Amino acid sequence: MMTDLPGIVVTGASGRMGQMLIRMIGDSDKMQLTGALERPGHDWIGRDVGEAMGGAAAGVLVEDDPLEAFARAQAVVDFTSPAATVEFAGLAAQARAVHVIGTTGLAPEDLEAIKHAAHHAVIVRAGNMSLGVNLLVQLTKRVAAALDEEFDIEVVEAHHNRKVDAPSGTALMLGEAAAEGRGVSLEDVSDRGRDGITGARKKGDIGFSAIRGGDVVGEHDVIFAGPGERLVLRHLASDRSLFARGALRAALWGQDKTPGEYDMIDVLGLND
Numbered sequence: 581m582m583t584d585l586p587g588i589v590v591t592g593a594s595g596r597m598g599q600m601l602i603r604m605i606g607d608s609d610k611m612q613l614t615g616a617l618e619r620p621g622h623d624w625i626g627r628d629v630g631e632a633m634g635g636a637a638a639g640v641l642v643e644d645d646p647l648e649a650f651a652r653a654q655a656v657v658d659f660t661s662p663a664a665t666v667e668f669a670g671l672a673a674q675a676r677a678v679h680v681i682g683t684t685g686l687a688p689e690d691l692e693a694i695k696h697a698a699h700h701a702v703i704v705r706a707g708n709m710s711l712g713v714n715l716l717v718q719l720t721k722r723v724a725a726a727l728d729e730e731f732d733i734e735v736v737e738a739h740h741n742r743k744v745d746a747p748s749g750t751a752l753m754l755g756e757a758a759a760e761g762r763g764v765s766l767e768d769v770s771d772r773g774r775d776g777i778t779g780a781r782k783k784g785d786i787g788f789s790a791i792r793g794g795d796v797v798g799e800h801d802v803i804f805a806g807p808g809e810r811l812v813l814r815h816l817a818s819d820r821s822l823f824a825r826g827a828l829r830a831a832l833w834g835q836d837k838t839p840g841e842y843d844m845i846d847v848l849g850l851n852d
């Protein structure tokens with residue numbers, strides 16, 4: 581039933597995050613699901629999304645035309661793939677819908693395209709939508725600023741065996757925060773994918789390691805390893821609903837904002 585509540589389109593409706601978001605919107609009294617998208621040819625197209633998910637009818641048919649769906653909505657919540665997200669950013673801007681981007685693995689040229697779309701609409705993008713990780717980002721920045729290069733910084737992350745990108749978006753956020761705290765550019769100090777005779781660790785580098793296995797939702801450690809002591813900042817996610825909750829909060833938060841690119845630090849009011 582159509583009401584005055586903000587209408588949300590979920591892209592990648594059949595995905596792990598897509599299904600979580602659709603369930604959460606169905607349970608919410610602050611928003612309504614007005615669209616569920618999948619790519620052309622997907623076997624859910626034309627089916628009621630609730631029934632396709634194995635539950636009760638949701639009254640929304642899965643469709644494959646993003647612009648038509650975005651034009652009817654106030655927000656697009658998008659956890660898909662980099663190529664899809666770049667396309668959706670242009671279309672959501674055209675429709676003037678808030679675009680919440682959770683997709684990770686975005687290349688520099690993808691980020692450039694998203695930045696361009698944000699001239700015309702509100703975009704909230706974060707590699708992790710949880711309160712805990714965004715607090716950890718702030719903590720990481722502060723600890724990195726307090727410790728000198730005698731402390732080696734390593735970011736270690738673990739995820740389920742279906743994840744396609746590494747390092748995770750969260751690991752990169754944490755690496756960026758550590759670099760910012762140190763007053764350096766992550767690009768200059770990032771050490772990814774050690775293998776073989778690598779030589780000794782370079783002072784000042786920020787290292788990344790990725791573990792993939794089973795159904796791990798998402799685990800991140802930022803290690804500050806110094807002489808005689810080691811400080812470990814850790815976040816453990818045990819339920820994907822925390823990412824969906826953050827994304828839907830961002831979709832509502834963005835409704836009265838001026839066009840531009842925002843992140844979850846803005847949404848959660850964690851700016852220091």
Ligand SMILES: NC(=O)C1=CN([C@@H]2O[C@H](COP(=O)(O)OP(=O)(O)OC[C@H]3O[C@@H](n4cnc5c(N)ncnc54)[C@H](OP(=O)(O)O)[C@@H]3O)[C@@H](O)[C@H]2O)C=CC1
Nearest residue numbers: 592595596597618619659660664682683684707708709823
């Ligand atoms: N920021 C955060 O807090 C979080 C971010 N993520 C990120 O979100 C993304 C998705 O994760 P997850 O849900 O686990 O992945 P899934 O693979 O389970 O879901 C992705 C969905 O997007 C669909 N999709 C891809 N391209 C298109 C397209 N062009 N049009 C419509 N649908 C499309 C896929 O369909 P198909 O199968 O047909 O390709 C699939 O249904 C990843 O980048 C992940 O890292 C995940 C959790 C939290």
Ligand SMILES: O=C(O)C1=N[C@H](C(=O)O)C[C@H](O)C1
Nearest residue numbers: 684707708743748749750798
């Ligand atoms: O792919 C996932 O699952 C997750 N991706 C995000 C990331 O790349 O950091 C967030 C979360 O850790 C789950």
